[in-house]
Amino acid sequence: xxxxxxxxxxxxxxxxxxxxxxxxxxxxxxxxxxxxxxxxxxxxxxxxxxxxxxxxxxxxxxxxxxxxxxxxxxxxxxxxxxxxxxxxxxxxxxxxxxxxxxxxxxxxxxxxxxxxxxxxxxxxxxxxxxxxxxxxxxxxxxxxxxxxxxxxxxxxxxxxxxxxxxxxxxxxxxxxxxxxxxxxxxxxxxxxxxxxxxxxxxxxxx
Amino acid sequence: xxxxxxxxxxxxxxxxxxxxxxxxxxxxxxxxxxxxxxxxxxxxxxxxxxxxxxxxxxxxxxxxxxxxxxxxxxxxxxxxxxxxxxxxxxxxxxxxxxxxxxxxxxxxxxxxxxxxxxxxxxxxxxxxxxxxxxxxxxxxxxxxxxxxxxxxxxxxxxxxxxxxxxxxxxxxxxxxxxxxxxxxxxxxxxxxxxxxxxxxxxxxxx
DNA sequence: TTTGACATATGACACCGTGTCACATAAAGT
DNA sequence: ACTTTATGTGACACGGTGTCATATGTCAAA
Numbered sequence: 001x002x003x004x005x006x007x008x009x010x011x012x013x014x015x016x017x018x019x020x021x022x023x024x025x026x027x028x029x030x031x032x033x034x035x036x037x038x039x040x041x042x043x044x045x046x047x048x049x050x051x052x053x054x055x056x057x058x059x060x061x062x063x064x065x066x067x068x069x070x071x072x073x074x075x076x077x078x079x080x081x082x083x084x085x086x087x088x089x090x091x092x093x094x095x096x097x098x099x100x101x102x103x104x105x106x107x108x109x110x111x112x113x114x115x116x117x118x119x120x121x122x123x124x125x126x127x128x129x130x131x132x133x134x135x136x137x138x139x140x141x142x143x144x145x146x147x148x149x150x151x152x153x154x155x156x157x158x159x160x161x162x163x164x165x166x167x168x169x170x171x172x173x174x175x176x177x178x179x180x181x182x183x184x185x186x187x188x189x190x191x192x193x194x195x196x197x198x199x200x201x202x203x204x205x206x
Numbered sequence: 207x208x209x210x211x212x213x214x215x216x217x218x219x220x221x222x223x224x225x226x227x228x229x230x231x232x233x234x235x236x237x238x239x240x241x242x243x244x245x246x247x248x249x250x251x252x253x254x255x256x257x258x259x260x261x262x263x264x265x266x267x268x269x270x271x272x273x274x275x276x277x278x279x280x281x282x283x284x285x286x287x288x289x290x291x292x293x294x295x296x297x298x299x300x301x302x303x304x305x306x307x308x309x310x311x312x313x314x315x316x317x318x319x320x321x322x323x324x325x326x327x328x329x330x331x332x333x334x335x336x337x338x339x340x341x342x343x344x345x346x347x348x349x350x351x352x353x354x355x356x357x358x359x360x361x362x363x364x365x366x367x368x369x370x371x372x373x374x375x376x377x378x379x380x381x382x383x384x385x386x387x388x389x390x391x392x393x394x395x396x397x398x399x400x401x402x403x404x405x406x407x408x409x410x411x412x
Numbered sequence: 413t414t415t416g417a418c419a420t421a422t423g424a425c426a427c428c429g430t431g432t433c434a435c436a437t438a439a440a441g442t
Numbered sequence: 443a444c445t446t447t448a449t450g451t452g453a454c455a456c457g458g459t460g461t462c463a464t465a466t467g468t469c470a471a472a
Contacts, residue, residue: 005420031237034458045422050460118324119380151402151409160399161407167377168370174325193366196357200406201367203357211449240429253451256431414472421466428459437450442443 002062006052017042017052021059026109029116030060061124064113068125071097076140084146087194090165094173098186101177114174126166168193208268212258223248223258227265232315235322236266267330270319274331277303282346290352293400296371300379304392307383320380332372374399 006014020042024033035056039046053059074096078089101111113121142158152158172193176186212220226248230239241262245252259265280302284295307317319327348364358364378399382392 008419035460036458046424046459047422047461048420051420051422055460116324118322119384123384149408151405151407157402160395160402163377163395164374164399164403164407167373171369171373171377178325178329189366189369193370196363196366197370197403198406198408199357200404201357201370202355202404204410214448241431242429251451252430252453253432254449257449257451261431416471417469419466419468422462422464424462424464426459426461428457430456430458432455433451433453435451437448439446439448441446 002053002058003051009052017044018063022063022109025060025063026107026112029112030057033060061120063109064121064124065127067110067113068127071125072137076144079141079144084144085149086145086161086165087149087198090169091191091194094169094190095187097173098176098183102183111177114177117170117174122166122170125170164197168197208259208264209257215258223250224269228269228315231266231269232313232318235318236263239266267326269315270327270330273316273319277331278343282350285347285350290350291355292351292367292371293355293404296375297397297400300375300396301393303379304382304389308389317383320383323376323380328372328376331376370403374403 006017009017017038020038023041024037027033027037033056035046035049038059039049049059053062071093075089075093078092079086082088082092097110097114101108101114104111138159141162142155145158147158150158150161152161169190172186172190175181176189181189212223215223223244226244229247230243233239233243239262241252241255244265245255255265259268277299281295281299284298285292288294288298303316303320307314307320310317344365347368348361351364353364356363356367358367375396378392378396381387382395387395
């Protein structure tokens, strides 16, 4: 987490810093990013950066976390809009993130984050779906989801549904961007795989 | 790819280097790894390293690729052993990788690779190297898989089955290691999610 | 207004890691 | 033997990170 000094900053200065960091993390991965570039863009001296953040990672995961927070709000809103249809909400989410990523060309934060996605980043993204924080925001999802559509017995089953959905959705997001699929191709593949998951991979006879 | 010089090396010296690199990449992630440590372990001067590899990444992905090659052989063998039962072969693979990872404690290559898994690494894992071999290997799988168990129409459907299977399997592998689940917990979660995927997440009526 | 305690700003610097390059040595070809 | 080609070597330039001594600002109590 950023240090208290960061949050004590005047909003404008904080924004300048956030935007500068976002710019650098839009250019390259966390590991290729250079603090010097952030400093140059934000116009602050080197020492100041370390007043606000522990290090580069700290700044990066702060940005990802903030992004994830907003996405979660969107997701909850989508669930409400679609009468608890989890698949449709996820599908719209997929579509939205992908469109946004394509519209903004090579240099945009979310594209870069997705391309360099690893476990820690994915966890920061889906912190609501992990076992530890399950009760905090999982409850919110659970109440909203229309359970009628699922072949599930209990609350724990929904956890696994979310796990599967997020695994496949993220995999498709990353792949679509990395392989530079067109929006149509990406959605086609995603819908196909989603329908297979819904229906089941095996013959019902087995 | 490593430079020709690397492959011209006498087998013993090449092995020393490979083991040294593996040791370093077992300790920390690709980005935290230091070439200096590899040099020290292998007992070669700095310049030599750059005779053999383009850079750190080059060495790392060579090791991952070699590992993946062996895993693929195992997988094909498993498919044969289990009469083309793709799910069972995948399950055994999951079990094997996880067991191996646990048995060897904190410092082992595959654990570290899984923990720092990203798209490029996963791609190296699932599609081994050249374009030509991809089609060839896919064909190999296609011929071996017992299509009777699946609700699939054509060859393209199997592609999507493999996509889903690998997404969920990798996700579980990484999560099990990162969250330090016991082998029992990990297998329980995996089996549960696999059975949900096989049967389908939605009620058959929908 | 002065004072002192605490928070914040600053940039020079020590440290570490990468990749290169000029030169040394070995191996192979003729 | 001599030339050519391949490989070995380590000093070094360059760039990046995190720290620290010092400067500057803030604010409340005296």
